Amino acid sequence: MTTCLVVGAHGRTGSRVVDELVQAGHAVTGLVRRGEHVADLHDAGAHGIVLDLATSSTDDLQRAVDEVEAVVYTAGSSSGATAETVTQIDGAAIIRTVDAAVLAGAERFVLVSAHRADEDFGGDHVVRLLRAKRAADAHLRATALAWTIIRPDALTEGRPTGRVRLGTTVPQGALPRADLARLIRLALEAPPPPCGSSSNSPAGRRRSRSPSTRSDTADHHHAPSHPHRASSTSAGNRIDHLR
Ligand SMILES: NC(=O)c1ccc[n+]([C@@H]2O[C@H](COP(=O)([O-])OP(=O)(O)OC[C@H]3O[C@@H](n4cnc5c(N)ncnc54)[C@H](OP(=O)(O)O)[C@@H]3O)[C@@H](O)[C@H]2O)c1
Numbered sequence: 001m002t003t004c005l006v007v008g009a010h011g012r013t014g015s016r017v018v019d020e021l022v023q024a025g026h027a028v029t030g031l032v033r034r035g036e037h038v039a040d041l042h043d044a045g046a047h048g049i050v051l052d053l054a055t056s057s058t059d060d061l062q063r064a065v066d067e068v069e070a071v072v073y074t075a076g077s078s079s080g081a082t083a084e085t086v087t088q089i090d091g092a093a094i095i096r097t098v099d100a101a102v103l104a105g106a107e108r109f110v111l112v113s114a115h116r117a118d119e120d121f122g123g124d125h126v127v128r129l130l131r132a133k134r135a136a137d138a139h140l141r142a143t144a145l146a147w148t149i150i151r152p153d154a155l156t157e158g159r160p161t162g163r164v165r166l167g168t169t170v171p172q173g174a175l176p177r178a179d180l181a182r183l184i185r186l187a188l189e190a191p192p193p194p195c196g197s198s199s200n201s202p203a204g205r206r207r208s209r210s211p212s213t214r215s216d217t218a219d220h221h222h223a224p225s226h227p228h229r230a231s232s233t234s235a236g237n238r239i240d241h242l243r
Contacts, residue, residue: 002108002188003027005068007053007097008075009046010037013112013155016181017072018046024185031064031075053093054085061100070108070188071101083128091132095139108146110187112180113137115153115172148187152180 004021008014009030018041021028028046031053032038038048049064053075065071077089094111101109117133140147152175160178165171 001025001027002069003029003067004070004072004188005029005031005049005065006046007031007071007073009041009048010034011074011076012157013177013180014072014074015040015044016177017074017184018044020181020185021072021188022046024189026185026188029064029068053097054088056093056096058096058099058103061097062104065097065100065104065106068101068104068106070110071097071106072110072112072184072188073097074112074184076112077129083125086125086128087132090129091136094136098136098140098143098145101145102143106145107192108148108188109140109143110148110150110184111137111140112184113149113151115151117151146192148184150180150183150187155180 002021004026006014006017006021006028009018010032014030018028018030022045029049030041030044030046031049031051032041033050033052035050038050041048051060051064073094075089075093077086081089098109098111113133113136114130117130117137120127120130122130137149137151140149153172154174155177156174158174158176158178160176160182162179162182164175164179164183165173
């Protein structure tokens with residue numbers, strides 16, 4: 001059992017991730033921005049924390065991440081969002097959450113990014129979104145957390161297929177959020193990467209983020225192994241690394 005914080009837990013992806021993780025026996029806390037959404041988390045078998053990512057500090061987020069082993073970030077600005085909201089929710093708030101996870105001693109971080117986030121294309125809104133996601137992805141990659149960055153194309157409400165195409169470059173294509181939620185669970189449940197510490201104690205986890213460990217893991221990027229068990233097919237999502 002892993003203790004997890006799901007950020008954006010009332011969203012269309014986040015709520016599915018909460019269900020998926022709870023049903024698999026993990027201890028889940030959901031971060032939501034509206035107090036009235038906490039009851040839904042309780043109904044799903046999770047705890048709730050109310051925090052507005054746009055105004056929360058790293059300290060606020062560190063308190064939310066405290067005692068958590070894994071963080072899943074599924075929050076995102078909506079399509080009609082202002083430039084400032086995009087920059088915050090798809091960029092700066094992710095960076096603060098990553099920093100909070102490191103400071104609080106979390107082990108894993110799964111981040112939902114966006115397909116082709118390394119490119120600039122589309123109108124101003126899309127370019128702003130992609131740049132924010134790109135910067136956040138880079139920030140997470142530079143940490144010694146065991147991170148997974150998933151870069152899906154269009155997400156849908158479609159029925160789960162149990163099949164997901166993974167790769168560093170994959171064609172465009174839709175991905176049901178239910179499949180994404182399962183992929184996220186599998187990423188969290190994958191065996192921990194070799195990182196110089198076999199201890200499962202909190203102290204051991206903190207030691208695993210020593211500078212020597214960081215250089216060890218940073219040099220060993222490899223394709224995700226465990227998520228492949230759920231995968232192959234039609235969906236146009238892309239996963240960078242599971243270390
Ligand atoms: N939609 C797509 O096709 C697509 C494609 C590629 C990548 N993605 C990425 O995939 C992730 C999930 O997308 P989705 O469409 O499933 O998400 P969604 O349904 O739009 O949910 C986003 C969640 O983020 C929360 N949120 C927004 N601003 C917040 C704030 N200031 N404080 C706290 N929470 C806040 C929202 O809270 P409220 O419930 O209070 O509004 C909502 O629950 C996002 O990171 C998105 O960028 C989406």
